Amino acid sequence: GAGVSQTPSNKVTEKGKYVELRCDPISGHTALYWYRQSLGQGPEFLIYFQGTGAADDSGLPNDRFFAVRPEGSVSTLKIQRTERGDSAVYLCASSPDSETQYFGPGTRLLVL
Amino acid sequence: AQSVSQHNHHVILSEAASLELGCNYSYGGTVNLFWYVQYPGQHLQLLLKYFSGDPLVKGIKGFEAEFIKSKFSFNLRKPSVQWSDTAEYFCAVEPNFGNEKLTFGTGTRLTIIP
Numbered sequence: 530g531a532g533v534s535q536t537p538s539n540k541v542t543e544k545g546k547y548v549e550l551r552c553d554p555i556s557g558h559t560a561l562y563w564y565r566q567s568l569g570q571g572p573e574f575l576i577y578f579q580g581t582g583a584a585d586d587s588g589l590p591n592d593r594f595f596a597v598r599p600e601g602s603v604s605t606l607k608i609q610r611t612e613r614g615d616s617a618v619y620l621c622a623s624s625p626d627s628e629t630q631y632f633g634p635g636t637r638l639l640v641l
Numbered sequence: 642a643q644s645v646s647q648h649n650h651h652v653i654l655s656e657a658a659s660l661e662l663g664c665n666y667s668y669g670g671t672v673n674l675f676w677y678v679q680y681p682g683q684h685l686q687l688l689l690k691y692f693s694g695d696p697l698v699k700g701i702k703g704f705e706a707e708f709i710k711s712k713f714s715f716n717l718r719k720p721s722v723q724w725s726d727t728a729e730y731f732c733a734v735e736p737n738f739g740n741e742k743l744t745f746g747t748g749t750r751l752t753i754i755p
Contacts, residue, residue: 532684533684560741562741562743564743564745569747570747570748571645571731571733571745571746571747571748572685572731572743572745573745574742574743574744577741577742579741584741585741585742587742588742620684620685622685624741628673628690628692629687629690630687630743631687632677632684632685632686633684634683634684635684
């Protein structure tokens with residue numbers, strides 16, 4: 530079946546701009562996660578949704594970052610006033626049972 | 642908060658050699674443990690996981706890992722590697738009380754020479 534999909538696959542933006550990154554989880558998966566992976570590092574947790582609500586947003590680095598999942602399926606990660614340090618691969622994962630997370634291909638964000 | 646250490650940053654082996662990648666974690670309670678693999682140009686895939694029971698777990702493609710609680714370790718092994726095992730390998734830990742948050746190590750890049 531279809532896996533987790535993320536769009537766009539690549540995003541180039543200028544410092545100070547607003548970006549939205551989209552995640553389509555595997556159908557029926559109630560849990561959805563966002564991670565950020567910088568060059569040479571492992572993925573770092575950002576936020577976790579169970580259904581429509583953010584169960585844990587402790588990994589969001591600051592208030593420029595926000596994520597929503599209004600209908601309990603698709604999620605959007607929003608970054609305001611982007612900075613060069615936000616450049617990274619943003620990964621989305623979903624899970625049917627909060628045990629095993631299935632990852633998408635990621636969105637590579639480059640802030641110039 | 643939990644943390645994960647992968648001390649081998651880059652490992653180079655010849656085909657048919659045996660593999661062991663180290664993973665140590667720091668956390669005071671019970672954990673779930675994972676190994677993920679990222680092949681060139683592909684997304685992260687689960688290799689194997691440990692939740693409870695037999696500390697020796699077997700995963701896909703002939704990989705296995707052993708949880709040694711006293712050493713806080715979860716090393717990944719494969720008796721005979723293939724060129725197709727060239728990839729980046731990530732160890733991850735999650736507290737076993739349902740907080741759902743995976744903490745990853747920095748990864749080990751494995752290069753297999755034909």
